[in-house]
Amino acid sequence: MICGRAMHPFLAVLCLCCLTASACAAPEGDVQIDETTTAPANTEPASADAENSDPGTTLAAIRGEAHADPTTTTAGADTTTTTTTTTSTTGASTKDNTITTTTASTNDNTSTNDASTTTTASTNDNTSTTTTTTTTSTTTTTVTPVEVAVSPWPLNPRAADDRDWTVTIETSWRHDTDAFTQGLETHDGIIYESTGLYGQSRLRALDGPEELRSVGLDPGLFGEGLTLVGSEIVQLSWREGRALRWDRETFELLGEFRYDGEGWGICWDHVGSRLLMSDGTATLTHRDPDDFEVVATTTVTRNDEPVRRINELECVDGLVVANIWMTNEIIVIDPDSGETLASIDAASLAAEAGVSADETHAVLNGVAYQGDGKWILGGKNWPMQFLVTLTVG
Numbered sequence: 001m002i003c004g005r006a007m008h009p010f011l012a013v014l015c016l017c018c019l020t021a022s023a024c025a026a027p028e029g030d031v032q033i034d035e036t037t038t039a040p041a042n043t044e045p046a047s048a049d050a051e052n053s054d055p056g057t058t059l060a061a062i063r064g065e066a067h068a069d070p071t072t073t074t075a076g077a078d079t080t081t082t083t084t085t086t087t088s089t090t091g092a093s094t095k096d097n098t099i100t101t102t103t104a105s106t107n108d109n110t111s112t113n114d115a116s117t118t119t120t121a122s123t124n125d126n127t128s129t130t131t132t133t134t135t136t137s138t139t140t141t142t143v144t145p146v147e148v149a150v151s152p153w154p155l156n157p158r159a160a161d162d163r164d165w166t167v168t169i170e171t172s173w174r175h176d177t178d179a180f181t182q183g184l185e186t187h188d189g190i191i192y193e194s195t196g197l198y199g200q201s202r203l204r205a206l207d208g209p210e211e212l213r214s215v216g217l218d219p220g221l222f223g224e225g226l227t228l229v230g231s232e233i234v235q236l237s238w239r240e241g242r243a244l245r246w247d248r249e250t251f252e253l254l255g256e257f258r259y260d261g262e263g264w265g266i267c268w269d270h271v272g273s274r275l276l277m278s279d280g281t282a283t284l285t286h287r288d289p290d291d292f293e294v295v296a297t298t299t300v301t302r303n304d305e306p307v308r309r310i311n312e313l314e315c316v317d318g319l320v321v322a323n324i325w326m327t328n329e330i331i332v333i334d335p336d337s338g339e340t341l342a343s344i345d346a347a348s349l350a351a352e353a354g355v356s357a358d359e360t361h362a363v364l365n366g367v368a369y370q371g372d373g374k375w376i377l378g379g380k381n382w383p384m385q386f387l388v389t390l391t392v393g
């Protein structure tokens, strides 16, 4: 019904009723509602096709030499772009007689785009249109950096042409000048230090310059080298023939081993499952970790001559690293043959620490391998300790 100014008064009242009363329904068919129906999109959501995902990951194993220690560093992240395709089809009736087929695809499995679009259109008497659409879904996968081994050595000490190495200082920190360093090792970021001299010997746990805990030795013991064996610390004494066994976490004294001769340096060779110990001569004594019994001895040599005064030790990757008492030289030793494989000149550290040559007690002593090619070195009563890497030359 159409309301207007020219209508009959009765119709005008009726019209007013219709406009104001919700119960007054418009006669069916009186109002033409032209409904436009919008068909819901019939396109399936694109989804990644797992089977088409090819991370294309090549994990480059960046290892050191054949005897690399299983310590690690981080390789660069690798990013791979994977493109997958999903196809959907929409069918709808139309009034024209056209079949239109559109196919678009993009395929990229190698981060190199290779896209193609093909459109085919034809006209005939059919009354449907079929559109095939290939949608593109791109997934970018960032591969988690992979930890790979870094060698402790600048060159393979068993095969290198140049075995004269030196140190490069990465950083340094304050060290207690009252600490007469006799043994040094590190684990999980904590430095374990044994100090000597009668009445002053201690076992210490350090976080850089800060002492985390410390325990004094019997005044009759002169502390010497130490090493970690599992949850225990084994600490030598100089002439007392007693190796103290400590709990690594609490510094509780668990017991001791007895041995003959002097104790200088010691390290746990996990590769050979043995303790290796020096006594100030050219001898390395191999000991059973359970009862400290001697199982073998090796004479350290260089050019077939014995190398004496082997002092503080560090077992690394099946080899032994030792500083030679009263020198700034550190050597790398094959513990089975006794052969000196490489020589490290660490004289720059004493100079950096301000230790003069005539301070005969304040000598280089203390070698600890941290991992990632980094070493902690120090000296007796030195005012600083150093984090270094080894370099050729």
Ligand SMILES: [Ca+2]
Pocket: 183, 184, 185, 267, 312, 313, 314, 315, 366, 367, 368
């Ligand atoms: Ca050591």
